[in-house]
Amino acid sequence: MRRSMLFIPGNTPNLLINGAYLGADALIFDLEDAVSPDEKDSARNLVRNTLKYMDLRGCEAIVRINSIDTDYWKKDLDQIMTQKPDLIMLPKTGCARDVLTADAYMTQVEQRLGYEPNTVRLMPLIETALGVENAFEIASASKRVAAIFLGAEDLTADLRCKRTKGGAEICYARSRMVVAARAADVDVYDTPFTDVNDDEGIRVDAEYAKSLGFTGKASISPRHVGVINEVFSPSQKDIDYAYEVMDAIRLAHEQGRGAIALHGKMIDAPIVARAQQTIAMAEEMGVGKAVQHE
Amino acid sequence: MEIIKKASAGTLESSDVYVEIEPGSRGIQLTLDSVVEQQFGQSIRALVQEVLAELGVTDANISIADRGALDCVIRARVETAVMRGKGE
Amino acid sequence: MNNKVVSSLREAIELSGLKSGMTVSFHHHLRNGDFVLNMVMAEIAQMGIRDLTVNASSLFDIHAPLLQHIENHVVTRLQTDYMSGTIGKAISRGIMDNPVEFRTHGGRPSDIELGRTPIDVAFIAAPAADDMGNCSGKYGKSACGSLGYAYPDAANAKKVVVITDNLVPYPLPDWSIPETYVDYVVTVDAIGDPNGIVSGTTKITRDPVGLVMADLAAQVIRHSGLLKDGFSFQTGAGGASLAAAKYLKDIMLRENIHGSFGCGGITGYMVDMLNEGCFESLMDVQCFDLKAVESIRTNPRHQEISASHYASPSARSAVVNSLDVVILGATEVDTDFNVNVHTDSNGYIMGGSGGHSDTAAGAKLSMIIAPMYRARLPIVTDRVNCISTPGRDIDVLVTQGGIAVNPKNTELRQRLTDAGLPVVDIHQLKETAERITGTPCRIAHSDRVVANVIYRDGTLLDTIHGVSGK
Numbered sequence: 001m002r003r004s005m006l007f008i009p010g011n012t013p014n015l016l017i018n019g020a021y022l023g024a025d026a027l028i029f030d031l032e033d034a035v036s037p038d039e040k041d042s043a044r045n046l047v048r049n050t051l052k053y054m055d056l057r058g059c060e061a062i063v064r065i066n067s068i069d070t071d072y073w074k075k076d077l078d079q080i081m082t083q084k085p086d087l088i089m090l091p092k093t094g095c096a097r098d099v100l101t102a103d104a105y106m107t108q109v110e111q112r113l114g115y116e117p118n119t120v121r122l123m124p125l126i127e128t129a130l131g132v133e134n135a136f137e138i139a140s141a142s143k144r145v146a147a148i149f150l151g152a153e154d155l156t157a158d159l160r161c162k163r164t165k166g167g168a169e170i171c172y173a174r175s176r177m178v179v180a181a182r183a184a185d186v187d188v189y190d191t192p193f194t195d196v197n198d199d200e201g202i203r204v205d206a207e208y209a210k211s212l213g214f215t216g217k218a219s220i221s222p223r224h225v226g227v228i229n230e231v232f233s234p235s236q237k238d239i240d241y242a243y244e245v246m247d248a249i250r251l252a253h254e255q256g257r258g259a260i261a262l263h264g265k266m267i268d269a270p271i272v273a274r275a276q277q278t279i280a281m282a283e284e285m286g287v288g289k290a291v292q293h294e
Numbered sequence: 295m296e297i298i299k300k301a302s303a304g305t306l307e308s309s310d311v312y313v314e315i316e317p318g319s320r321g322i323q324l325t326l327d328s329v330v331e332q333q334f335g336q337s338i339r340a341l342v343q344e345v346l347a348e349l350g351v352t353d354a355n356i357s358i359a360d361r362g363a364l365d366c367v368i369r370a371r372v373e374t375a376v377m378r379g380k381g382e
Numbered sequence: 383m384n385n386k387v388v389s390s391l392r393e394a395i396e397l398s399g400l401k402s403g404m405t406v407s408f409h410h411h412l413r414n415g416d417f418v419l420n421m422v423m424a425e426i427a428q429m430g431i432r433d434l435t436v437n438a439s440s441l442f443d444i445h446a447p448l449l450q451h452i453e454n455h456v457v458t459r460l461q462t463d464y465m466s467g468t469i470g471k472a473i474s475r476g477i478m479d480n481p482v483e484f485r486t487h488g489g490r491p492s493d494i495e496l497g498r499t500p501i502d503v504a505f506i507a508a509p510a511a512d513d514m515g516n517c518s519g520k521y522g523k524s525a526c527g528s529l530g531y532a533y534p535d536a537a538n539a540k541k542v543v544v545i546t547d548n549l550v551p552y553p554l555p556d557w558s559i560p561e562t563y564v565d566y567v568v569t570v571d572a573i574g575d576p577n578g579i580v581s582g583t584t585k586i587t588r589d590p591v592g593l594v595m596a597d598l599a600a601q602v603i604r605h606s607g608l609l610k611d612g613f614s615f616q617t618g619a620g621g622a623s624l625a626a627a628k629y630l631k632d633i634m635l636r637e638n639i640h641g642s643f644g645c646g647g648i649t650g651y652m653v654d655m656l657n658e659g660c661f662e663s664l665m666d667v668q669c670f671d672l673k674a675v676e677s678i679r680t681n682p683r684h685q686e687i688s689a690s691h692y693a694s695p696s697a698r699s700a701v702v703n704s705l706d707v708v709i710l711g712a713t714e715v716d717t718d719f720n721v722n723v724h725t726d727s728n729g730y731i732m733g734g735s736g737g738h739s740d741t742a743a744g745a746k747l748s749m750i751i752a753p754m755y756r757a758r759l760p761i762v763t764d765r766v767n768c769i770s771t772p773g774r775d776i777d778v779l780v781t782q783g784g785i786a787v788n789p790k791n792t793e794l795r796q797r798l799t800d801a802g803l804p805v806v807d808i809h810q811l812k813e814t815a816e817r818i819t820g821t822p823c824r825i826a827h828s829d830r831v832v833a834n835v836i837y838r839d840g841t842l843l844d845t846i847h848g849v850s851g852k
Contacts, residue, residue, distance in 0.1 A: 012307075013307075013309045013310045013363060013364070013367040014307065014308060014309040014310070015590070016367075017309060017364055017366075017367070017818070018590065018591045018782070021591060021594055021754075021782040021783060022590050022591075022594055023594065041374055041377060041378070042303050042304070042370075042371070042374045045370040045371075045373045045374045045377075046367065046370040046371075046374075048370070049366040049367070049369050049370040049373075050366055050367075050370075052366065053364075053365065053366035053369075054364075054366060054818070055817070055818070222590035222593060222594065223590075223593060226597065308757055309757050309758075329757065330727070330757065330758050330759060330822070332728060332823065332825045332826065333727070333758075333759060333822030333823050333825065334758060334820060334822060334823070336823070337820055361757065362756070362757020362758040362759070363757075363758065364758060364818065364819060365820065
């Protein structure tokens with residue numbers, strides 16, 4: 001379950017050691033923008049040791065490495081992959097070739113470390129106009145790709161438009177990303193909302209992203225994590241309905257019926273699939289059904 | 295490979311540690327200034343010696359200004375200082 | 383008598399009859415901006431008076447010149463409710479022969495009124511006073527708001543000297559302390575530095591862990607069963623406590639809950655809660671920021687209360703006894719829920735109970751907010767270095783790693799568990815923290831007792847030993 005992802009600067013011990021207590025489902029340890037060029041080595045060592053020795057209390061570990069047009073990214077992977085993070089976030093991914101470049105080197109490192117292939121999955125960060133146009137080829141470039149991620153700050157600079165709270169300027173990019181990800185059968189994550197003090201704005205923005213089909217949303221502020229979790233969690237109503245669907249299916253099977261209706265509506269495969277997803281998430285959240293349905 | 299030049303790593307912020315290392319000739323000369331000297335001084339010294347041994351450093355002067363860093367942070371900063379000191 | 387104004391501080395001291403061996407008292411409403419304690423003690427030292435007891439409701443770093451008077455035996459005993467690090471460190475190193483007597487903000491007025499700690503001369507810094515001694519903290523360039531801690535001194539000292547930098551024509555309207563108690567009035571250029579008296583604005587924390595704790599704290603209050611119409615609340619001015627108040631305000635407004643009163647040291651956040659309808663009134667013994675000062679001056683629902691009214695255990699009743707919830711801090715908490723707010727991690731004095739144990743004893747729900755560890759030091763220990771507030775008065779400890787409920791409060795534990803909040807055993811919190819930080823070695827103390835911690839009922843709660851070494 002990855003509703004919220006929280007960016008943690010890679011060279012700041014105080015935040016690294018407390019990250020697991022901030023409520024996010026996943027932590028993105030940042031070796032890229034949050035770290036100055038002359039501290040890249042220091043941050044790499046710090047994140048590697050943090051992953052090795054700190055208990056992340058079930059938070060997923062994602063590491064944003066430096067982009068493949070720098071001198072840092074291979075060293076980042078050499079060190080970070082020793083700790084088997086859940087995902088590597090690859091910034092400035094523009095096309096399938098970028099994914100394959102990173103993928104090939106990750107395969108080498110996995111062989112060197114004696115890991116199964118694709119142990120460490122990849123999450124391309126799409127933050128250029130080219131990347132958005134190539135979203136589907138990026139998402140489907142390799143089995144290693146588990147998700148794609150929209151980065152709106154760099155994107156709007158590339159688009160030569162202003163980043164706004166309403167987000168009209170990234171409307172197309174968001175929809176394009178969701179369609180590409182779903183077509184490639186990978187997850188898709190939304191860009192952070194950057195006004196740390198706007199408690200209402202983050203909710204509106206997260207609800208909008210959810211309505212478009214995003215799997216979850218990243219955050220640069222711990223203050224946004226709670227709202228993101230809330231918005232991307234199934235509601236009690238959704239959970240109850242999912243259990244109802246599964247009960248109806250079971251009953252139909254027992255009675256040997258093919259077509260199944262619930263509240264006068266046909267239950268087809270997509271509805272069942274969604275119900276199963278909802279129940280899986282509810283179980284992970286420790287939320288059961290509110291009322292027993294027999 | 296030994297330390298060939300003076301190098302440093304880390305900061306003096308809370309929960310961090312600032313490490314300075316320079317070439318030495320009389321084994322490991324370690325000075326520690328820590329806000330948790332009473333509670334963790336001995337274990338910090340032992341950890342620093344352990345990390346230096348792992349990295350094959352036998353002669354160096356190393357000074358540590360600790361602001362309450364956890365072991366994993368101390369380890370990372372000492373590693374970085376040593377790598378920089380070796381010119382890696 | 384035409385009026386009570388005397389020509390100089392020296393004259394007032396002479397007229398008061400102060401002699402070696404007596405007791406003088408001061409309030410701390412001017413906090414770290416106070417000039418009065420220093421100017422009075424300097425004058426007294428010059429006059430050759432020695433062997434005094436100083437009874438000050440709190441002492442701050444600005445009062446460091448007091449250390450010189452201690453070394454010169456002008457001052458040989460200290461009675462206070464709180465002392466900040468500079469003075470605390472010197473005391474911990476053993477500069478005084480007699481142990482400091484720490485009381486609480488409620489115990490101090492109680493002991494003064496009961497005659498256990500008689501005051502010969504009270505020196506009362508007053509941001510506004512008239513020539514007969516009616517005085518107030520609400521007006522003037524050195525305004526501090528409430529004068530709550532000065533009431534018991536004014537009412538019980540044998541002689542009372544009011545010191546002001548803002549003498550107004552008789553009668554001062556809206557006085558707090560009446561002329562009936564006052565013997566002499568002295569004017570000076572400045573009683574304090576406004577920058578040190580109140581902060582411009584007290585800000586909530588930006589520390590992510592502090593915000594996580596604050597959110598949990600607000601949830602605990604929400605599910606405690608106490609958050610309903612008529613709710614009463616106190617919180618400190620610490621960053622996480624203020625953030626908790628903000629989250630609590632959001633809940634109260636969202637759920638349309640009308641509380642009864644907020645109390646204690648008052649910040650702008652509590653004023654906001656009053657103005658937005660969370661409370662009917664504020665009971666204010668001490669203002670922490672400009673917004674609070676402005677409010678107590680202009681809003682009749684923002685009431686000034688005396689230290690006795692706030693917290694005295696021997697009063698017929700005190701506000702703390704009507705409190706539902708108080709949020710408090712801690713430097714250490716032990717597995718029996720005893721709290722230390724007197725000494726730092728190396729054993730040096732750097733605080734005091736203030737209203738900590740008074741509110742903990744009075745409130746229905748006493749909550750400590752503290753991180754699992756600060757830098758590398760776990761908050762939960764087997765035994766605190768000093769018991770400031772006994773564990774029997776603490777209901778719950780909120781940390782980022784979970785909520786520990788005092789086993790005696792089974793109902794609260796059940797409520798929080800039912801609400802799905804992360805309730806953990808306090809021993810488990812200690813273990814989790816130590817897994818992250820390592821297990822700290824115990825710190826060393828000298829054999830010498832440098833301070834006694836006197837509980838609000840006058841009994842000895844604990845002793846503080848000196849620190850040897852650097």
